[in-house]
Amino acid sequence: MNHKTVIVKIGTSSLTDDSGKLDPEALQTHAEALTRLKQAGTRVVLVSSGAVAAGFHELGLTHRPCSLAEKQASAAIGQGHLVQRYREAFATHGEICAQVLLTRSDFDHRIRFLNALHTLQLLLERDIIPVINENDSVAGDEIRWGDNDILAALVAGLLQADWLLFVTDTDGLYTANPLDHPQAEKIRRIPPFHGSMPAQVDNSKSRLGSGGMRSKLIAARKASRAGIRVYIGTAGKTPGWMLDAVKGRGSGTYMDAEPRRSSRKEQWIAAHSRPRGHLKVDDGAAQALVERGKSLLPCGVVEVGGDFEAGEIVEVAGPDGTLGRGVARFSAPLLRRVKGWSTREISRLIPNHPEEVIHRNDWVSFRGEAPSTNRSPQEASR
Incomplete structure (x- = not known):
């Protein structure tokens, strides 16, 4: 005891x-x-x-x-x-x-x-x-x-x-x-x-x-x-x-x-915080996040939802459904502008900005789990 x-x-x-x-x-x-x-x-x-x-x-x-x-x-x-x-x-x-x-x-x-x-x-x-x-x-x-x-x-x-x-x-x-x-x-x-x-x-x-x-x-x-x-x-x-x-x-x-x-x-990302937005990524980015333990780069992002700031939690989905959650290093307006871009293109536009949308150290994969129900659709898109 x-x-x-x-x-x-x-x-x-x-x-x-x-x-x-x-x-x-x-x-x-x-x-x-x-x-x-x-x-x-x-x-x-x-x-x-x-x-x-x-x-x-x-x-x-x-x-x-x-x-x-x-x-x-x-x-x-x-x-x-x-x-x-x-x-x-x-x-x-x-x-x-x-x-x-x-x-x-x-x-x-x-x-x-x-x-x-x-x-x-x-x-x-x-x-x-x-x-x-x-x-x-x-x-x-x-x-x-x-x-x-x-x-x-x-x-x-x-x-x-x-x-x-x-x-x-x-x-x-x-x-x-x-x-x-x-x-x-x-x-x-x-x-x-x-x-x-x-x-x-x-x-x-x-x-x-x-x-x-x-x-x-x-x-x-x-x-x-x-x-x-x-x-x-x-x-x-x-x-x-x-x-x-x-x-x-x-x-x-x-x-x-x-x-x-x-x-x-990991607990804070996965269970305690409420996502302020959501991202949809392509199949290559999904595999990099879940199977290879890589960071998420702007080139893999195909859709941005919500109005989040850098440092807030976002939920990420791939072609086959929810993948996990992570701490975004881009704000929603900036990410909408540069999604699909290469890191080289972004560095020319914004020198010294982090190249990862979500760093692998700030990512938690659900790996087939049902995500914790901490948000409503309104919360995720505000």
Whole structure:
């Protein structure tokens, strides 16, 4: 168990009472389980929902916030309240926690990605438990009331964690909602998979949370592809239940991990960042990238999509489909101008410009894998 890193994501439904307010007893129970896990020699990071739930009553609302402004205002009140509750709960066990607020865009930019990594690493080195939440009070389209499933998967990949635990109000994944279908069967273990989601997985949601089981499965798949083992289940009745879960003795659902990528840079390119554009290359360039480990040159590019800058991620497809992702060294406007050109022609036009569109050190091949679903068509073309 020593030196393992475990990310624990706790959903809103596991933190609140029937009225939707934070439940101090539930929060204390989670803090005790997290402390047991940490004191067993594990580096523990908590990704917690509940900021909006902690604030909307004080905002004077009697119902779940509907508008973006209501959600953001509720989060602005609730974030401080939530972390204070955690500080008090952990203090009873002699532990210190620190609040870390992130947005989805923090994972899109390499420098901010590394800044988040260094902050979390230092906290863990100093024996402090990071409590991470999405920065809902400033987030735009990425705000999801009570749902931090994808954020937890991204943090797990960022830290190259060993485990990601999802604490929910349902003890694992079922073939249907067990409340409506008593004959539903629990799915004990899920192997890594690509392509479409298994059709039999239920997508029901709690009244207060927004994640749903399908959301957790999407996040679990993202973590699995980063080489992280995943567990989905309810909080156990004993303080040592998290420790039991990472030892394979949990009663919920496990997802196996794929082989881990060799570096954080590869993980960032492949799974954490969202492509800002897409390229189509000819057959020769496709073979050079995938089979011979070569860089992509402008002469092999036949189509440029999106409005990306040099240094941003682009997805690359060949005649037979998606090949992988890489860091572009050309902006989209420049590449549209010089695609198909030889390096000699480009050097005459722009002296000292890098000759590679994507250098082989900044490339990750999917090699037949289904690419991670981190973008919408609008995102890739903006």
